[in-house]
Structures are given as structure tokens and as C-alpha cells.
């Protein structure tokens with residue numbers, strides 16, 4: 001059972017909710033629409049992002065996350081709608097906007113034959129970072145833990161190191177708002193954790209971060225607030241904790257059944273849904289304790305042995321399922 005870690009997790013999420021803080025709007029999006037031919041990629045999105053928060057856009061492939069982000073960054077022109085970032089209009093003032101935002105580029109866009117340090121210096125030049133770049137480049141290399149790799153060529157870096165370099169590049173102009181499009185896709189678990197650490201560091205410097213992801217763990221781990229997006233629309237937007245608490249489901253109970261337990265599981269107290277896969281059973285419950293107590297008794301009365309009992313707390317995946325009937329992974 002995971003009751004202790006569940007409490008700790010809820011507490012941790014609660015401290016990140018930012019409730020009570022004075023909030024300053026830094027991004028304001030209203031009625032945003034974009035279509036590509038027949039495909040409506042973004043279908044009437046309204047969002048507000050507050051200064052200093054990590055804001056996540058969570059959704060499956062094709063939800064419209066990248067298109068939304070590119071319009072907010074001033075890189076793509078909306079068909080309809082308004083976008084203001086730190087007081088600049090993302091369409092008519094895209095030039096000014098670019099000076100105060102940082103965009104994490106895909107590393108395939110970098111020059112393979114330049115060293116890590118040369119790449120950062122080149123970007124500092126391109127952005128017109130004043131004075132000597134040396135200090136800025138050194139501190140960014142340190143921040144993304146690439147000091148030892150400063151002379152390595154970009155194509156000699158691992159995937160995680162390349163992502164960290166692109167993070168440093170996004171910070172070269174000391175931006176107020178940083179945009180990260182799926183920053184950990186394709187990374188192994190350790191490299192993913194390193195990136196999360198880096199996002200927290202950037203946030204601790206007082207910057208606002210907007211990131212897209214299709215990993216619910218990432219949204220839950222990092223984001224102060226999350227907009228859940230599907231098929232071009234924002235389904236719901238709130239803190240991870242509020243989204244999870246709004247569900248009628250508390251947890252999923254997973255158990256392996258040695259024998260037959262046909263019929264009746266649906267009627268156990270708290271149960272909201274039952275799925276079977278061979279001898280494995282998943283029970284969605286609104287009351288973990290009542291469901292487990294009743295399940296034990298139900299099995300014992302029938303002489304059936306239960307194995308591998310575990311409880312998985314409700315998470316953002318359950319939020320997505322409750323709005324769409326589909327999994328984020330489908």
C-alpha cells in the first residue's frame with residue numbers, strides 16, 4: 001500500500017499550487033485558431049499564464065500543442081485570436097517579443113562542426129548579447145552541467161547533453177519567458193530527471209516557463225498549472241492537484257486473482273470501474289480503504305487468493321481519460 005507516499009505527494013503538490021500568491025499575467029491568449037487546409041490544429045484556445053510559474057500544455061500527439069506554442073512565440077501566424085506576451089502582441093510585435101523570450105530549438109538545427117562553447121558564443125552574437133560573452137557562456141555551461149564538454153562538437157554529445165545545450169541556448173538572451181517543446185521526449189529516465197532539475201533551476205531564477213509534454217508524470221512533477229489539450233482544444237486548466245481532486249476517482253487498485261472472482265466486483269463499495277486482463281484486475285475506486293477491505297472479504301469468502309495488491313494514486317492520465325475516454329498514450 002502506498003498511503004504514506006500518497007500523503008507526501010499530495011502535500012508536495014499542494015505547496016506547488018501557488019494559492020494565495022499575487023498573480024501577474026505574463027501571457028494572455030484569447031480565441032486562438034489555426035488550421036492547415038482541412039485540419040483544424042488549434043480550435044479556439046484561451047489561456048492565461050502567470051509570471052514565475054511553470055505552465056504545462058499536456059496532450060497526446062497531434063493535440064495542437066506545438067502549433068499553439070509556435071504562435072505564442074511569434075513564429076507562426078494565427079488565423080484568429082489574440083496573443084499578448086509580457087505586453088507585446090505576438091503578431092504585430094514579434095520582433096520585440098523575440099528579445100524577451102527563449103525558445104528551445106531542436107538540436108538537429110545546430111551546427112555539428114562547432115564546439116559547444118562556439119555554439120553558445122555564436123548565439124550570443126546573433127542575439128546581440130552585449131559586452132564580453134565569456135562570463136555568460138561560462139555560467140550557462142555550468143548551469144546545464146556541460147563545462148567539461150565545452151570543446152566537444154555538438155554531434156559528439158549524447159541526446160541528453162544536446163537537450164541541455166539547447167536549454168542553455170534558450171537562455172542566452174536572459175529571457176523572461178522560456179518555451180520548451182517536449183523537452184524530454186526520447187530521453188532515458190536519468191536524462192529526463194536532469195532536465196527536470198534544470199527546469200526547476202530556471203524557474204528559481206524568476207523566469208516563466210511554458211512547456212509541452214505528453215508525459216503525465218512530467219506535467220505532474222514540474223508544472224504549477226497544466227492545460228490539458230486534445231484535438232485543438234483546451235479541455236481543462238488548473239493545478240495538477242486540483243485536476244486530480246476534481247475526479248470522482250481516488251485511485252486504481254491493481255491485483256492478481258488466483259482463481260475465479262466473477263461477478264460482484266462492480267458492486268464493491270467505492271468501485272467506479274473494473275477492467276480485467278487475464279488474472280489481473282484493475283479497480284477504479286472513489287474510496288480506496290472501503291474497496292480494499294471489501295475486496296479482501298469478497299475473495300476470502302470465495303476461497304480465492306489475491307496476489308500483487310497495489311494501489312496507484314489517481315493521476316493526470318486519469319484526468320485525461322475522464323475527459324476524453326481515451327488514454328494519453330493511445
Ligand SMILES: Nc1ncnc2c1ncn2[C@@H]1O[C@H](COP(=O)(O)OP(=O)(O)OP(=O)(O)O)[C@@H](O)[C@H]1O
Nearest residue numbers: 036039040041059060061062063064065066067068
Ligand atoms: N505544417 C503543418 N501542415 C499541415 N498540418 C500540420 C502542420 N503542423 C501540424 N499539423 C497538424 O496539426 C495538428 C496539430 O499538430 P501539432 O504538431 O500542433 O500537435 P502536437 O500536440 O504538438 O503534437 P506532437 O506532440 O505530435 O508534436 C496535427 O493534426 C498535425 O498533423
